Amino acid sequence: MTRSSKLIALAFLLPLAPLACDSSGSMKMADGKSLYDRLGGEKAVTAVVDDFVNRAAGDPMVNFTRKGTPAEWPATPENVAHLKKMLTEFICANTGGPQKYEGRSMKSVHRGMQITDAEFNALAADLTASLNKFKVPAKEQAELMSIVGSTRSQIVGA
Numbered sequence: 001m002t003r004s005s006k007l008i009a010l011a012f013l014l015p016l017a018p019l020a021c022d023s024s025g026s027m028k029m030a031d032g033k034s035l036y037d038r039l040g041g042e043k044a045v046t047a048v049v050d051d052f053v054n055r056a057a058g059d060p061m062v063n064f065t066r067k068g069t070p071a072e073w074p075a076t077p078e079n080v081a082h083l084k085k086m087l088t089e090f091i092c093a094n095t096g097g098p099q100k101y102e103g104r105s106m107k108s109v110h111r112g113m114q115i116t117d118a119e120f121n122a123l124a125a126d127l128t129a130s131l132n133k134f135k136v137p138a139k140e141q142a143e144l145m146s147i148v149g150s151t152r153s154q155i156v157g158a
């Protein structure tokens with residue numbers, strides 16, 4: 001290959017450079033920033049989760065407390081605080097943060113809750129509203145939504 005044809009080949013490859021997969025399979029920018037870092041780390045994730053859980057818990061389209069199902073969940077302050085902690089850990093661990101998720105599997109924790117696709121969609125809309133409130137950019141929102149969306153088959157009808 002001549003020097004100029006090498007340069008042309010490089011110019012075609014450059015647009016692919018900004019994204020790369022690390023060994024855990026999570027998406028990183030070429031500058032090494034994980035989604036976790038781009039979201040603003042644990043403090044920012046905690047703030048979004050806090051707003052999101054409050055929003056979803058008050059959303060009749062989600063029926064977060066699972067009223068009328070065999071798995072009714074009392075939204076006591078202790079239960080809500082625990083759920084927020086676990087969800088924060090889950091999101092941090094799945095976006096490239098150093099945390100380890102030590103909660104139950106998505107399938108076992110939501111078993112018997114009879115969650116429908118429509119309820120899952122309503123929950124996703126609540127998450128979008130919280131991400132908008134915290135001005136999370138569209139690209140990071142899309143990446144997080146794809147991670148959250150990947151849990152659907154374990155949660156809906158679990």
Ligand code: HEM
Binds near residue numbers: 065082103113115123
């Ligand atoms: C409509 C959809 C959903 C509803 C109604 C729902 C409801 C709940 C409820 C009531 C609990 C508390 C259960 C307990 O402590 O016994 C819970 C726990 C949890 N949920 Fe969901 N959930 C939904 C979707 C999701 C999604 C999409 C995720 C992840 C992205 C998620 C992650 C978690 C986590 C991490 C816990 C805590 C697990 C633990 O304590 O070990 N949930 N969920």
